[in-house]
Amino acid sequence: MGTNILPKYCKNCPRIHYGVCSGIVKILSKTKKFHSIKLQTVPAKKHLFYQYESPVKTYILREGWMLLTQLSAQGKRQVIRSVLPGDLLSFQTDVEKAFSYSAIAIEESVVCTVPDLFNMCCQSPELSLKLLWEEVRERDLAEHYMTNIAHRNALEKVAFMALELYHRLETRGLNNGYIIPFPLKQEDIADTLGLTAIHVNRTLHQLQADNLLSLHKHKLSILDYEKLTALVNQGQSQPNTGKSPTIPCLTEDGLAKQLN
Amino acid sequence: MGTNILPKYCKNCPRIHYGVCSGIVKILSKTKKFHSIKLQTVPAKKHLFYQYESPVKTYILREGWMLLTQLSAQGKRQVIRSVLPGDLLSFQTDVEKAFSYSAIAIEESVVCTVPDLFNMCCQSPELSLKLLWEEVRERDLAEHYMTNIAHRNALEKVAFMALELYHRLETRGLNNGYIIPFPLKQEDIADTLGLTAIHVNRTLHQLQADNLLSLHKHKLSILDYEKLTALVNQGQSQPNTGKSPTIPCLTEDGLAKQLN
């Protein structure tokens, strides 16, 4: 596919071969409905959509970092997950159903809007499978957080989260060696893991005192990958080969293999 | 579609119109590969598969109740979710990747084996969408558990779990009014919610003392649906209409609407 027939905004998008983007681009190239994709900038600390609104479009994060959150009247907030570049933001199978969470940008972000993803899926089993794959990945991530939030102490939880984000960024080439961008506040970490910001503070200091990681100026460095992984997997029954079972590690290889 | 062209085992299956089953039956009816579906009985307390095995087939639970679990060498076990009749047990997008959890029957169960679900999807956009829908539902469930495990106390967690299972069984018509089958041990509840069995015991007694629910002989009764829901949603900012945001409530209506 020559670049000249790509949708305008996709041409120079670094995520173009990632996840559902590749599937969408293929379909759009066929139907020539390039105009349907639009870019939208979301300033830091602004919401893209709110819980209980009805979805009209699907968004894909192009640049930046967003959080999906649920808010309770008690003032408690649960972060469902960090949305990283290339991630789908809001696929809903039922347009009449409200969003189950809000999306907020924690740094200036750019999203692509994709109308009618569902209809595109009806035309293309390949796109459906890519979307399915994306959902599997999200389920896998949620299940990993579930396991790690349920039975682990604060030190292990924070270590898990650091490694999880490192892995997810690394897959997209958004790391710089063991250093990753880290725009999250301590309160964001707390609301992701079910801790208080104060305890996250204590825990981060402990991890830094132990030289496992460091966090300064919105940069997180994994100082000791081995020890950090051991902390997270502490006592986990391990497969003899392969990556840690407690860090999600799905890649796109599996899908690619089957589609080819 | 006349019942005479249905796969042998599906004819009298009460789940035949539920979830992915309906999609699979349609495809099998076209290709006449009925022989590929087989039934398998899993006795109580036996595993269907273990974490770190490689998947060869996909299973759908026909009767019974299974748990997906991860085990750590420390002896701690995380229940990822209860698998109820009609649920997919083990769809993996990559056949070379090991299962990320074990499946154990907590009462005698019957599963259908479906080979090659992935290939069937390539032939049928409708089946792909049903599978996608199923994954969305599972992700939604995992996210709800995440939220409820992270920020809630034991009373709210157990109340949430009781309601969640009630809703999921009710959708399938497996309830008897407010009474549902409940083969879980206190330890199973504990391992699902990240509590100890002892504290689950205390909590269950409290909920029963408050007349919110009762649990005897593997039957759970929701005694006060309203209060129980209020307990789970306590302080949650609510949409003006519709069901509770903390209990997953996706139905198949959304998908059906769009497919028709």
Next chain:
DNA sequence: CGAAAAACTTAATCTATGTTAATTTTTATT
């Protein structure tokens, strides 16, 4: 640049849940 707001830090105290241990009840097995 200076003021206000947001984020982070530290310490003291409190509490929900975990731990240990012993007993009783229920379920499964012969």
Next chain:
DNA sequence: AATAAAAATTAACATAGATTAAGTTTTTCG
């Protein structure tokens, strides 16, 4: 029915993390 094994119960005690409160530092923005 008798025995053994599994599950549920109860109580005493321990602790990780929550809460409250009062700083300090960093960031934001006019």
